[in-house]
Amino acid sequence: MVMDSFNSPPIRFKVTPGRIFFMLLGNTLIALFMTGLHSESRFLTSFVYSQCMGISIATCVIFVVNYFKVSTLTVQTILVIAAIVVGIGIGVTAGLSAVNFIWSPDSSIWRPEKLKSQAPNLLYSLLFGAIVSYVFISVQKMSDEKIRRLEVEKNAAITEIKLLQSQMEPHFLFNTLSNILSLIDGDPRKARNMLEAFTAFLRASLVTARSETITVSQEMDVVKNYLEIFRMRMGDRLRYSIEIPESLQSLRIPPLLIQPLVENAVKHGLEPSVSGGNLLIRAGRDGDRMRIMVTDSGIGINELSPGNGIGLENIRKRLDLLYQGRSRISFEENQPSGVRVAIEIPYETK
Amino acid sequence: MRQIRAIIADDEEALRSYLKKKLLSAWPELAITGEAGDGPAALRLIADSRPDIAFLDVQMPGATGLEVARRIAGTCAVVFVTAYNKYAVEAFESEALDYLLKPVTDERIEKTVKRLKERLNTPHLSAASVSEAIEKIAFALQKPAVFLQWIKAQHKGGVRLIPVNEICYFKATDKYTTVRTRDGEFLIRKTIKELEEELEPGQFWRVHRSAIVNVRAIQTVADSLSGSCMIKFKDIQEDLSVSRAYSHLFRQM
Structure with missing residues (x-):
């Protein structure tokens, strides 16, 4: 668990009454343990000392975790260790002062022999501080990871629903x-x-919407059936061609990536045009990039054409999720009329 | 009694002949005097043949059924034919107009025919009440965009179309305005002042004499010591400063 967390994101603590209670309880248990270990020490002394120590370490750790911006958990762990050491320093001072103030206000604690006797206590504090911090951080990390996993699952479900909804447009x-x-x-x-x-x-849409990635040729099955339906409906107003080299057919891409672009071209470009027009789907490879272009010769886009209602945001979000910024989507005016949409994604043969 | 004449306008041939067949079996005396496959053709047909009833598909190329109905309001009875779902269909419920849902059923056709017969026997409805009903439908179906949705920019010999949602900010540079998206910078001729008037004010805020920002693209806004603030974006590295005159926009956020 520690090994795989080198690059995992740093955590944030939430300070809740429950957690404060557990910390105080932990401090008390440590005090009991210390009293048992050294029969000569009194519980109350250990209790006060232990609370000072615990609160001080916890405060330092929480401060470091919540207010120092770091990139990974590893860096954060180093900071936490430093925080424990600083916390111990403050804790020792506070603890000794408090004990001294309560039980022997007349004598000074800052005598060398008295400080020397603190050495084993410091070691114990370091040990307990590290253990307790580790437990707290692990628990937090687990709940963070659970939230993240649920988030990913939720996103996948929403994406599937949205995709299917767009396919089932009334x-x-x-x-x-x-x-x-x-x-x-x-x-x-x-x-x-x-x-x-x-x-x-419909069948192809249902199958593809449930997969994380599909092949280009699977996507083209959806697209071809969609276009066939429209060719029958629109008659000779719709002419289309698909030019995708054999070598790119088996490439894996996110499902229903090209289909919405084709749908936009038909719905907003070609169907509203009295004379109809051409649709061209073309894909090509350029080094380590793959480029997919959907071009129509329809009525085109003006400044007030619907921009939000064309499912763009959904496409972009899914591209980002899968390629983390290594993808591009751009729109251009086609000559003499219509729109050209181009998607660029990394060429990956997984 | 003189014969009632009707025209059918739908861009899909199969749907036209199907509706014609259904109509004639429910109303054998009706004369279908013409068919049109797009908006402009429907307008010409109506002007030429002066029918009593026009069956208009809502979505047609050239001009929608709504636009056609607007132009001919009051000259004949209008029946919209639409595939819209039941929520949008609520808008069609009106005294002045009829509608048929695709796919059309015999039952529904008979009901419509009965209504049409009654209507044609009573005096014509006023053009105003028809127009009002059409506007209601138009509003429910296609709220027209009043703010810019796309920015057109010259780019590498072509015209780039940029959805406004993808823009981080606009910034004035000597002669042009720079449009910054996460894909790069583009130059347009529209001035900041023009953009401020044409963009949706809830989403695009003027933050400087020479800059407009897309608030949806903002990651954080940080105060600086001088009293102005700095905007950090989600998708691009560079920051944008908010001048003091506009920094109140980001206070109490």
Whole structure:
């Protein structure tokens, strides 16, 4: 647990009444232990001394953990050890002063022989300080990790729901169903083709939305079925071509990354255009980068075109999660009309 | 009694012929005098053939069914045909207009036909009440964007389209305005003053005489000793200073 935590993020302590109580209780237990160890010392003396020590170490450790910005847990551990040493220094001074003040206010404690007798106590303090800090930090780290894991799981679930929601967009669903319904009597063959494409699209969407990554060719299955549905609906107003080299087909990418771009191009670019237009999906490799481009010759984007409602944020978030800043997505005007979207991701053959 | 005439406008051919078939079996005396596949064609058809009823698909290329209905308000009865879900459909519930949901069912068609027959026998509804109903639908379906959604910037011989949400800040430089995103800097001709007027004021704040910041891109705002503050961004390393005149925006945050 300690080994794998060299690079894990630093922790933050939350000071709660419960934790303060446990610290005081711990101090008391240590005092009892010390009294048992040295029969000549009194419990009360040890108690006062131990509380001073404990509170002082805890304060230093909490201060260091919560107010020193560090990058990893390793650096933080070193700081905590330093804090324990400083805490002991303050604790010894405070503890001795307190004990001296309560039980023998007349004599000075700062005599050499008296200080010398503190040496074993210092060692014990270091030991206990380290153990207690370790326990507290471990508990905190475990709960931090649990929260993080739950966060990741929650994000994955939300992503899946959002993806499926975008695939089940009511306008698309009902328009496609009405088309199938309207074709059943007059053109049953076309109706069957459309139903097949629709079923394949839904199945592929369901499978891909549940995976963390899929191959380019799996994604293209979703895209092709989607476009087939629209080609049947829009007739010759929609023309499309897909140019993806064989070598890139098996590459793994996040699911439903290209499909929403195709959907945007159809929904906001081509479908609203009276004469329709072309759609081109092209992928290529450039060294260690892979570039996917979706180009349409539709009505294009003006300054007030919907920008938030096109699922961009979702795509970007998922790209960030997977590639941590090594991906790019950009929009450009296509000539003479329409939009070109380009996604760049690292070329990785996992 | 003279024959009632209707037109159907839908960009999908299969849906037009299906609706025509359903309509004729529910209302055999009805004459479908024309069909149109897009908004402008529908407008021409209505102007030329002066029908009693227009069945308009809401989403059509060129001009939506709503835009067509707006232009012809009062000249004929309008029935919208839409695939929208039930929440959006609430907007269609009105005295002045009818609507059909896709896929259309026999039951629903019969109901609509009955209503249309009654309506055509009573005096025409005022154009104003029809317009009002159309505006209600338009508002529910497509709240028009009033603030900038995209910034267009010349870039490497092309025009880059930048969604405003991805912009960290705008900064004035001699002749141009610099747009900073996490992908880099772009130059545009719009001035800070123009941008301030056109961007959504809740999301884009003027923080300096020469700078506008996207508050959603901010990581932290730190006070400096001189009384101004420094903005740190989530996605880019550089900071942006808030001039003293605007630093009150970030107090008590």
